[in-house]
Amino acid sequence: MPDTAVSPVITSRSESTGTSQANAGTGYERPAVEFRNIDIAYGKFVAVRDFSLAIPRGSFVTLLGPSGCGKTTILRSIAGLVDISRGQISIGGRRVDDIPIYKRNIGLVFQSYALFPHKSVFDNVAFGLKYRNVPKPEITRRVGKALEMVRLPGSEKKLPSQLSGGQQQRIALARAIVFEPEVLLLDEPLSALDANMREEMRVEIKKIQKETGITAIFVTHDQEEALSMSDQIVVMNAGMMEQIGTPEEVYETPRTSFVADFLGKANLLAGSVTASDGQNATVALKAGQRVSVVSPRPLSTGTDITIVLRPQKVQVGAGIENRLSGRVISASYLGGNVIYEIDIGEQTVIRANSQLVGKMIPEGEAIEIGFDPAGCVLLDETGSRVS
Numbered sequence: 001m002p003d004t005a006v007s008p009v010i011t012s013r014s015e016s017t018g019t020s021q022a023n024a025g026t027g028y029e030r031p032a033v034e035f036r037n038i039d040i041a042y043g044k045f046v047a048v049r050d051f052s053l054a055i056p057r058g059s060f061v062t063l064l065g066p067s068g069c070g071k072t073t074i075l076r077s078i079a080g081l082v083d084i085s086r087g088q089i090s091i092g093g094r095r096v097d098d099i100p101i102y103k104r105n106i107g108l109v110f111q112s113y114a115l116f117p118h119k120s121v122f123d124n125v126a127f128g129l130k131y132r133n134v135p136k137p138e139i140t141r142r143v144g145k146a147l148e149m150v151r152l153p154g155s156e157k158k159l160p161s162q163l164s165g166g167q168q169q170r171i172a173l174a175r176a177i178v179f180e181p182e183v184l185l186l187d188e189p190l191s192a193l194d195a196n197m198r199e200e201m202r203v204e205i206k207k208i209q210k211e212t213g214i215t216a217i218f219v220t221h222d223q224e225e226a227l228s229m230s231d232q233i234v235v236m237n238a239g240m241m242e243q244i245g246t247p248e249e250v251y252e253t254p255r256t257s258f259v260a261d262f263l264g265k266a267n268l269l270a271g272s273v274t275a276s277d278g279q280n281a282t283v284a285l286k287a288g289q290r291v292s293v294v295s296p297r298p299l300s301t302g303t304d305i306t307i308v309l310r311p312q313k314v315q316v317g318a319g320i321e322n323r324l325s326g327r328v329i330s331a332s333y334l335g336g337n338v339i340y341e342i343d344i345g346e347q348t349v350i351r352a353n354s355q356l357v358g359k360m361i362p363e364g365e366a367i368e369i370g371f372d373p374a375g376c377v378l379l380d381e382t383g384s385r386v387s
């Protein structure tokens with residue numbers, strides 16, 4: 001074994017619980033994939049910088065970030081399609097340098113289905129098996145099983161052109177899982193599909209991943225996709241990891257203003273501390289009002305601070321804590337909920353997503369809003385969470 005050091009977090013967790021990762025029982029509890037301090041450069045341009053991550057077996061991990069932040073580059077490095085210029089990547093505890101590309105047991109699904117257009121569904125799905133010299137009856141059995149799994153049983157004889165976009169993507173998925181890869185890489189596999197199909201496929205992919213217990217690394221720039229599918233989300237920005245956590249963690253407790261803003265259009269309210277006792281702080285907003293927030297530690301008077309307030313945490317109506325008066329700039333009815341954009345003065349606009357009680361308040365009218373002092377996150381001058 002050329003590589004013995006493993007991320008301490010993963011090791012201690014699997015030892016102490018001794019339980020149910022999806023693939024427990026294989027007796028092999030090294031991370032399915034581990035990156036250690038990798039850099040990836042295209043010429044002089046460093047696309048990924050100092051990236052470290054250990055992905056537990058059987059988990060569903062998403063790389064989330066805007067276009068160009070390095071997500072595809074990281075996936076390509078696992079498959080050996082791009083070279084790393086620093087650091088190490090291991091698959092199942094083995095450094096990938098020791099594994100030739102064709103022996104890396106990896107399934108790939110991309111945005112474009114990349115099916116062979118003139119080959120039947122059977123031949124498309126069987127491709128990876130023929131290539132691996134699996135006997136014919138076994139190929140037939142496994143293709144049948146994979147097609148059942150993606151809910152297109154009996155479609156062996158069809159051509160890709162006879163299938164819808166969503167169905168073609170299911171075939172691409174069947175082709176990627178049919179040889180039981182160690183890791184499944186999915187690069188924006190849903191972005192070419194229409195909205196309804198996208199939601200259906202989210203559920204489908206997640207179900208297949210759970211049933212097979214396969215380790216999946218999913219890439220998307222769509223926060224809803226990431227939040228609804230992932231065990232862990234890695235938020236990326238300009239080639240670097242900004243934060244890693246469960247969907248709830250990255251959404252509820254963003255560590256930086258980038259994460260707060262990228263996930264869910266947070267309201268970022270600038271202000272400065274006027275009083276603080278270690279549990280609560282009073283903040284004078286740039287817009288003029290004073291609000292009270294729960295603070296994890298005492299803050300010096302005069303400290304510049306940004307309050308991260310989710311639209312869902314903004315309450316509409318009078319008699320609420322942290323009362324702010326404003327005027328409705330826009331109101332959109334979303335069936336049960338209303339999205340308001342509210343001008344609270346000094347060019348500060350707050351977005352509220354609130355359940356409709358009574359009548360909607362129309363554009364141009366005055367509105368009272370507020371929020372729970374514990375319902376927000378504080379960021380310091382550097383844009384990092386106060387903790």
Ligand SMILES: Nc1ncnc2c1ncn2[C@@H]1O[C@H](COP(=O)(O)OP(=O)(O)O)[C@@H](O)[C@H]1O
Binds near residue numbers: 071
């Ligand atoms: N083959 C390449 N040659 C040069 N630059 C590249 C190449 N592929 C990607 N890049 C650059 O690397 C950065 C990351 O790209 P990519 O990993 O594709 O981002 P993402 O998948 O997050 O949109 C981008 O700035 C992109 O322009």
Ligand SMILES: [Mg+2]
Binds near residue numbers: 071072
């Ligand atoms: Mg990409």
